[in-house]
Amino acid sequence: MNLIEVKGLTKQFRHPIKDPGLKGAIKHLFTQKYAEKLAVNDINLSVKEGEAIAYVGPNGAGKSTTIKMLTGILVPTSGTITVDGLTPYKNRMENAQKIGVVFGQRTQLWWDLPVIESFSLLKDIYEIPDDIYQENLNRFKDLLGLDEFLHLSARKISLGQRMRADLAAALLHNPKIVYLDEPTIGLDIAVKERIRTFIKEINREKGTTIILTTHDLDDIEDICERLVIIDQGRVIYDGELQAVKDAFVKERTIHFQMKEAIPSLTSLIDGLPGVILENVSGQQFSVRFNRFDISAGEIASYVMQHGEVIDFRIDEPKIEQVIRKVYDGKLDLNSGQEEETRLVPEKV
Ligand SMILES: Nc1ncnc2c1ncn2[C@@H]1O[C@H](COP(=O)(O)OP(=O)(O)OP(=O)(O)O)[C@@H](O)[C@H]1O
Ligand SMILES: [Mg+2]
Numbered sequence: 001m002n003l004i005e006v007k008g009l010t011k012q013f014r015h016p017i018k019d020p021g022l023k024g025a026i027k028h029l030f031t032q033k034y035a036e037k038l039a040v041n042d043i044n045l046s047v048k049e050g051e052a053i054a055y056v057g058p059n060g061a062g063k064s065t066t067i068k069m070l071t072g073i074l075v076p077t078s079g080t081i082t083v084d085g086l087t088p089y090k091n092r093m094e095n096a097q098k099i100g101v102v103f104g105q106r107t108q109l110w111w112d113l114p115v116i117e118s119f120s121l122l123k124d125i126y127e128i129p130d131d132i133y134q135e136n137l138n139r140f141k142d143l144l145g146l147d148e149f150l151h152l153s154a155r156k157i158s159l160g161q162r163m164r165a166d167l168a169a170a171l172l173h174n175p176k177i178v179y180l181d182e183p184t185i186g187l188d189i190a191v192k193e194r195i196r197t198f199i200k201e202i203n204r205e206k207g208t209t210i211i212l213t214t215h216d217l218d219d220i221e222d223i224c225e226r227l228v229i230i231d232q233g234r235v236i237y238d239g240e241l242q243a244v245k246d247a248f249v250k251e252r253t254i255h256f257q258m259k260e261a262i263p264s265l266t267s268l269i270d271g272l273p274g275v276i277l278e279n280v281s282g283q284q285f286s287v288r289f290n291r292f293d294i295s296a297g298e299i300a301s302y303v304m305q306h307g308e309v310i311d312f313r314i315d316e317p318k319i320e321q322v323i324r325k326v327y328d329g330k331l332d333l334n335s336g337q338e339e340e341t342r343l344v345p346e347k348v
Contacts, residue, residue: 004047009079041233054220100170104182126173160191259308
């Protein structure tokens, strides 16, 4: 059985349209005009225990609205949600025991309390046994470096510290599922890295199911194997992250380290179709190539004919490029075809 089962999930927001001022408010009493916004439109989603899913899409796509319905904060207009056998908005307390939530835009901590006191409160609220609380606290202190600010109030700590504290708070009670809505927003690279490593570890070691929304696609590269892209409230892709990369990212780079520098390297590489030489320095160089024109294997064996290769590495394509294109409407994932690329790549 799936841990999360979502069928036909829809959220229609309805908000009053008023002219400005008192006159507008009075007029609204009589005319009552409303604008409607279909934020989430007939979404289906099945999630197995232990999966880590990236839920991405442009601003206003409906990501946060989906998360809010999954966590039980918002009631769907129509459709059904089952999370570990429960309907989140109907069984809010029971559901809360099973889930952890981090909203990057808003803290779940008590603003005026020292962070450690917020944790103690959560211990009581969730009735976390002493040993589990201590074990988790020690572990999270270590992994997230909480010691430096545990005794400061949430109001006084930096954004990066706050996000780390929020993550720990969301996971103290060993939830089965954690929903992360932009957990790295506004953070510097070092803190982002720390948070990514932490999330990955929680998923791999504890088998915690992760649903992650983000605009920083580096977040998902390491953590998520499954990618769900939504646009205007609808799912436009649901599948393997790697499959999207394989199908749509044309360019790859190989970095070579040679025993000795190759003489006349430029003219040598010029002999290969569509291959561009980059970053030449001593015995090292990189080549960028279109893998629909030539394979990495062909390039490697060509280079090996002209010198001794000590080491080489192929750069994985970045999902960033692909998803940007999807956002920009330049790529139709359903047809699986960009101008010259193929859905199933011919060559590695
Ligand atoms: N409470 C609300 N009342 C009316 N409209 C809303 C409400 N909450 C969200 N919306 C609208 O629903 C749509 C989806 O919003 P949502 O916050 O889910 O997008 P998102 O994908 O999380 O975007 P972002 O990447 O900017 O966080 C938007 O058009 C938004 O304006
Ligand atoms: Mg959002």
